[in-house]
Amino acid sequence: MENIKNRIYIFDTTLRDGEQAPGIHLNTREKLEIAQQLSRLNVDVIEAGFPISSKSDFHSVKEISAKIRDRKIAALARANPKDIDAAGEALKGAEQPVIHTFISSSDIHLKYQLKKSKEEVLQLAGEAVKRSLKYTDLVEFSAMDATRSDREFLCRLFEMAIRNGAGIINFPDTVGYAIPSEFGEMIDFIFENTAGIEDVILSVHCHNDLGLAVANSLMAIEHGVKQIECAVNGIGERAGNASLEEIAMIIDTRKKDLGVYTDINIGEITRTSSIVKSLTGYAVAPNKAIVGKNAFSHEAGIHQDGMLKDRSTYEIIKPEDIGLKSSKLVLGKHSGRHAFIERLADLGIRLNENDLEKAFDRFKDLAEKKGEINDEDVRAIAENEMREVPEHFVLKYYEVRSGSDIRSSSKVGIEIAGKINEGSSEGDGPVDASFKAIDKITKINAKLMEYKIEAVSGGKDALGSVRVVISMNGTEVMGSGISTDIVEASIKAYIDAMNRIIDSAD
Numbered sequence: 001m002e003n004i005k006n007r008i009y010i011f012d013t014t015l016r017d018g019e020q021a022p023g024i025h026l027n028t029r030e031k032l033e034i035a036q037q038l039s040r041l042n043v044d045v046i047e048a049g050f051p052i053s054s055k056s057d058f059h060s061v062k063e064i065s066a067k068i069r070d071r072k073i074a075a076l077a078r079a080n081p082k083d084i085d086a087a088g089e090a091l092k093g094a095e096q097p098v099i100h101t102f103i104s105s106s107d108i109h110l111k112y113q114l115k116k117s118k119e120e121v122l123q124l125a126g127e128a129v130k131r132s133l134k135y136t137d138l139v140e141f142s143a144m145d146a147t148r149s150d151r152e153f154l155c156r157l158f159e160m161a162i163r164n165g166a167g168i169i170n171f172p173d174t175v176g177y178a179i180p181s182e183f184g185e186m187i188d189f190i191f192e193n194t195a196g197i198e199d200v201i202l203s204v205h206c207h208n209d210l211g212l213a214v215a216n217s218l219m220a221i222e223h224g225v226k227q228i229e230c231a232v233n234g235i236g237e238r239a240g241n242a243s244l245e246e247i248a249m250i251i252d253t254r255k256k257d258l259g260v261y262t263d264i265n266i267g268e269i270t271r272t273s274s275i276v277k278s279l280t281g282y283a284v285a286p287n288k289a290i291v292g293k294n295a296f297s298h299e300a301g302i303h304q305d306g307m308l309k310d311r312s313t314y315e316i317i318k319p320e321d322i323g324l325k326s327s328k329l330v331l332g333k334h335s336g337r338h339a340f341i342e343r344l345a346d347l348g349i350r351l352n353e354n355d356l357e358k359a360f361d362r363f364k365d366l367a368e369k370k371g372e373i374n375d376e377d378v379r380a381i382a383e384n385e386m387r388e389v390p391e392h393f394v395l396k397y398y399e400v401r402s403g404s405d406i407r408s409s410s411k412v413g414i415e416i417a418g419k420i421n422e423g424s425s426e427g428d429g430p431v432d433a434s435f436k437a438i439d440k441i442t443k444i445n446a447k448l449m450e451y452k453i454e455a456v457s458g459g460k461d462a463l464g465s466v467r468v469v470i471s472m473n474g475t476e477v478m479g480s481g482i483s484t485d486i487v488e489a490s491i492k493a494y495i496d497a498m499n500r501i502i503d504s505a506d
């Protein structure tokens with residue numbers, strides 16, 4: 001990249017902070033799918049999880065470390081020996097491990113959360129960095145709630161981390177409170193008052209509570225910060241993190257003015273967003289910048305007219321640059337395996353042999369019912385195959401009765417350990433009756449928190465996608481199902497969620 005010297009590193013936290021968003025529970029297999037896609041997207045660091053927080057997080061970090069060799073893999077740890085050892089262990093197989101250790105720095109957090117003095121915090125931070133270095137040579141140190149901290153103390157804390165060997169210093173706006181002008185000033189203050197800061201990478205991690213995460217990140221870049229922490233589709237705690245695709249496209253679109261670049265492979269943005277959306281179940285608003293469904297549609301007559309004359313009249317990004325292709329080609333029931341595989345490849349979707357077989361079966365099934373299969377359908381089928389969970393409960397058959405003058409009823413057959421169990425129930429509508437019938441069989445006492453239905457593509461025979469969120473003993477899981485029949489899609493989603501409850505209990 002001539003003329004543009006300043007590289008900005010992209011630290012992706014979709015699998016850590018993003019996964020902490022309420023209602024998101026990815027299993028190891030799903031995290032690995034996302035990590036593989038992040039590697040294709042070419043992020044610099046993949047933060048894979050918080051190993052001490054759960055067995056499954058530990059396992060996921062370990063798996064990602066073993067399989068993704070071409071990226072730095074980070075794991076989070078509070079500034080204490082147990083956390084750091086867990087992170088170090090989980091990262092053992094990584095080619096380029098990063099331990100990301102943190103401690104609170106604001107007076108509010110010191111008083112109410114940590115119950116420690118500033119002196120103690122300084123000491124803990126130094127020790128944490130030192131201990132982390134036993135496992136890796138790259139340690140990132142974060143000061144939690146940094147933007148609400150005493151600036152002098154913050155700089156002393158950063159100096160302590162740098163003196164002990166931290167290579168990345170992260171300045172997070174944990175609660176999303178900062179406004180850009182002030183955020184820029186604070187960064188200037190850190191650069192001017194922290195000994196050794198010029199020898200490390202200064203990073204920011206912005207939250208979107210006031211809708212300013214991306215604006216603050218951009219301000220940080222303009223003030224000399226070299227690493228941005230962000231998440232695909234902006235997912236994360238509460239209102240989320242700075243959105244990766246927005247940061248990447250701001251920099252790409254305005255690189256001459258900003259004088260910086262990233263290594264992000266922007267052609268993978270659409271696919272990454274779509275996979276994260278499918279696997280997390282977190283919807284993307286239609287008007288979301290870059291990846292929203294309507295981000296490139298022109299409705300107004302005058303805009304359409306301009307677009308027909310020259311695309312640059314109203315378009316600052318070419319949709320195909322971020323991998324958004326619209327093809328008019330459709331597949332049908334006579335399309336063979338080869339055509340299906342080719343279309344998957346065109347869409348940039350990679351499935352393993354096993355999933356490919358299952359996806360192809362589903363495709364044939366659907367083609368039989370629906371006739372024409374478009375790109376959105378193919379994508380939905382493939383992404384549904386990626387969210388795999390061991391099937392404790394297998395749907396065998398169902399039968400519903402409903403109408404204007406009868407009370408709905410449903411009969412469902414589910415196989416458990418090779419044996420078919422049948423349940424039947426009445427309910428308010430066929431979906432409710434089916435869920436009640438399933439409850440009788442599974443005997444899982446979960447609460448339905450969310451039920452959402454969406455058409456995957458247009459038309460009366462559109463493929464319906466159903467997502468449910470169920471909760472049991474404080475654990476929430478998301479189930480999904482697709483079918484041309486919305487009752488069937490609902491039943492599949494509900495059983496998928498039940499299988500996930502069983503899976504998460506192990």
Ligand SMILES: [Zn+2]
Nearest residue numbers: 017174205237
């Ligand atoms: Zn965060």
